[in-house]
Amino acid sequence: MPELPEVEVIRRGLAPLLEGRRFLGLEVGDKRLRQQSTPEELRRWVVGHRLVKLERRGKYLRFDLEGGATLLIHLGMTGRLLAGPLPTPPLPHIHLVFQVEGGINLYFQDVRRFGQVLVFPPGVKPAPLEQVGAEPFSPEVTAAWLLAQARGKTRPIKNFLLDARVMAGIGNIYACEILFAAGLHPATPAGRLTLKEWDRVLRQTRRILKLAIAKGGTTVSDYLNSKGESGLFQLELKVYGRAGEPCSRCGAPIVRLVQAGRSSFFCPACQPEKD
Numbered sequence: 108m109p110e111l112p113e114v115e116v117i118r119r120g121l122a123p124l125l126e127g128r129r130f131l132g133l134e135v136g137d138k139r140l141r142q143q144s145t146p147e148e149l150r151r152w153v154v155g156h157r158l159v160k161l162e163r164r165g166k167y168l169r170f171d172l173e174g175g176a177t178l179l180i181h182l183g184m185t186g187r188l189l190a191g192p193l194p195t196p197p198l199p200h201i202h203l204v205f206q207v208e209g210g211i212n213l214y215f216q217d218v219r220r221f222g223q224v225l226v227f228p229p230g231v232k233p234a235p236l237e238q239v240g241a242e243p244f245s246p247e248v249t250a251a252w253l254l255a256q257a258r259g260k261t262r263p264i265k266n267f268l269l270d271a272r273v274m275a276g277i278g279n280i281y282a283c284e285i286l287f288a289a290g291l292h293p294a295t296p297a298g299r300l301t302l303k304e305w306d307r308v309l310r311q312t313r314r315i316l317k318l319a320i321a322k323g324g325t326t327v328s329d330y331l332n333s334k335g336e337s338g339l340f341q342l343e344l345k346v347y348g349r350a351g352e353p354c355s356r357c358g359a360p361i362v363r364l365v366q367a368g369r370s371s372f373f374c375p376a377c378q379p380e381k382d
């Protein structure tokens with residue numbers, strides 16, 4: 108599932124290609140995404156308008172259009188947003204194709220259809236963004252701020268990191284990697300971390316997300332960038348998906364633990380439980 112780095116890589120690929128250009132047309136496939144504006148709404152508010160700015164909030168891509176409408180795209184679990192000539196023969200599961208000035212096709216492909224393509228008319232605040240927490244790189248996010256957010260919380264730090272209402276964009280892969288780098292057991296109650304530990308978590312969060320963006324994101328199953336290329340950060344993963352393999356730091360076998368229905372991977376020696 109794409110997380111912050113993958114969405115940011117897509118944004119960086121698309122922004123120079125699309126900003127300043129006008130959307131000229133839209134073709135829709137037979138099957139709708141689970142959350143998709145109607146073709147009429149998309150045509151009315153997107154087609155004929157120039158893209159002013161392409162930004163990212165959490166795992167959302169936000170297209171600010173001339174005229175004031177906003178197009179929001181979320182990749183869900185298996186969504187891909189690609190730009191370029193349409194492949195021949197056509198790929199299966201293409202839900203939408205926007206024709207953009209300059210002969211560009213911007214198309215959304217999503218096998219599992221959990222992706223979202225939603226348009227909000229001028230003056231309407233995009234509701235999904237109201238639920239999105241702080242950006243990990245934002246200056247308002249400090250160790251002291253995280254300590255305050257977690258105060259009194261008994262849920263595990265792993266689940267706290269996954270909570271997009273607190274900090275946006277961190278999913279299962281990066282949460283596992285951040286906790287390994289910070290030397291914290293994933294089951295540690297979030298409210299028990301010290302300021303020093305939050306400082307470690309925040310520094311590792313930023314380091315890992317930055318590195319993952321530089322490496323083009325992580326491809327473990329479906330993710331591709333806007334040109335259809337895989338990421339490379341999967342080669343840097345220290346614990347995610349490595350159950351039974353020796354820890355790169357100490358050699359102890361990596362353990363898999365199920366938390367809130369998701370797999371956590373950690374080194375029991377490098378990430379001991381807090382007493």
Ligand SMILES: [Zn+2]
Pocket residue numbers: 354355356357358359374375376377378
């Ligand atoms: Zn270890």
